Amino acid sequence: MPSTYKRDKPWDTDDIDKWKIEEFKPEDNAGGTFAEESSFMTLFPKYREVYLKEAWPMITRTLEKHGIACTLDLVEGSMTVKTTRKTFDPAAILNARDLIKLLSRSVPAQQAIKILEDGVACDIIKIRSLVNNKERFVKRRQRILGPSGSTLKALELLTGTYILVQGNTVSTMGPFKGLKEVRRVIEDCMANIHPIYHIKELMIKRELAKDPTLATESWDRFLPNFKKRTLSKRRVPHKVTDKSQKVYTPFPPPQEKSKIDKELESGEYFLSKQAKERVRKEEIQEKQREKREEKMKERQKDFVPPTEDADKKEKKKKRKRAEDAGDHTEKKKKKKKSKTDESGEISS
Structure with missing residues (x-):
């Protein structure tokens, strides 16, 4: 049977865009x-x-x-x-x-x-279930936005999409190819891979797509390969305890006292609920009073006059005068003593 697909098709010309979606x-x-x-x-x-x-x-x-x-x-x-x-x-x-x-x-x-x-589609990505810890989730969600929303704006420009981070989801709108890239970036960001790595990769791909000679080649040699950095040396702890100085004892350390044991020792265990509340309020007031006094002392430091050079010079002059006066009185005493000694010798 002769092949039919090789026949000339006069309606199929080169100026037809076969990927264009016609309006319905x-x-x-x-x-x-x-x-x-x-x-x-x-x-x-x-x-x-x-x-x-x-x-x-x-x-x-x-x-x-x-x-x-x-x-x-x-x-x-x-x-x-x-x-x-x-x-x-x-x-x-x-x-x-x-x-x-x-x-x-x-x-x-x-x-x-x-x-x-x-040609416009949407994708709502649920990101809350990707991270268990709430604080870690908030920090990684903030990475998508970046400083002053710069990371989010860069992703929108490179993928040609609209991205809105709201609560536990990320809403995206745009072409299918862009939505696929955005989902990969956001899921990796929740897995502790910074979006800046993907932004660099997208920028390189954007420049490579402009070159028609590279259309049929692999772009792996141009794309950056980010690997996890492992420390070559073991991390040294901040506090190193020298166990050689400790005396070895086969007995385990004494068990720490529980909250009830501490309350029994202090007698707080036998107090009523109102008394416990009163004691707790008194402790809070005592702490507040101590902090208030510390703050007042800090404020009073600003009102202490500084020591000036003139005052130091004046003190030195006074000290010198006092020393000179002391030397003068000692000389007088010595003269009187010498005179009395001479008179005593003469009389004898």
């Missing part, structure tokens, strides 16, 4: 209206109520162009979208579902509406 128009829907109604509902937090109430008319007008109906329930705190008889695009209800998801995750309405366009 009402005349493209040959099946007509939908047989059943499809609907999606999502909840939103209380603090978004005022903003959504103001922006809802604009959202309604935008969805009406695609034949999608929407309702905002402020009592229940929910948003609902559903198909109507005017809906012609089967994917419109899925885009509307993503729209209300983004609105509930604090994405501005002007930005969230772009999800209805062709």
Whole structure:
């Protein structure tokens, strides 16, 4: 049987972009209206109520162009979208579902509406479950933002996406390729790999993509290879205890006293609840009084006059005068003594 795929196709020319997504128009829907109604509902937090109430008319007008109906329930705190008889695009209800998801995750309405366009997708990444420790989670989430939001802005420019870090999730919008890169960066950031490494890699890839000669080659030799740095030497502790000076004893150290034992020794265990509370308040007041006195002493230091050079000179002069006066009196005493000795000798 002769091959058919090698035949000339006059309609297939080089100027056709085969990857371009054509806009879906009402005349493209040959099946007509939908047989059943499809609907999606999502909840939103209380603090978004005022903003959504103001922006809802604009959202309604935008969805009406695609034949999608929407309702905002402020009592229940929910948003609902559903198909109507005017809906012609089967994917419109899925885009509307993503729209209300983004609105509930604090994405501005002007930005969230772009999800209805062709070639724009969204991805909501849940990051809270990736890190167990809350303090560590907050620090790593801050790394995504960077100083003054510079890291986040760099990621948006390199991937061509919109990124919003809010609470326990990261909402992203943009092309599929960019969303894939952003998810990899954020998941690695939660795994303690700094986003700056990925930013450097993305910048190199962006420059390599401009060179047509490298389109069919591997870029591994150009990309940086960041490895984990291991310390060549063992870490020396700050406090080194010399065990050679200690006397070896086969007996274990005495057991530390529990809280109840300490209360029994001090007699606090037998006090009533009110008495314990009174003792605790007295201790707090005593500590506060000591701190207050320390602060007052620190403040009084500013009012102590400094010692000047003139005062030192004056003191030296006074000391010298006193010494001179003492020497003068001693000389007088010596003269008197010598005179008395001479008179005594003469009389004898």
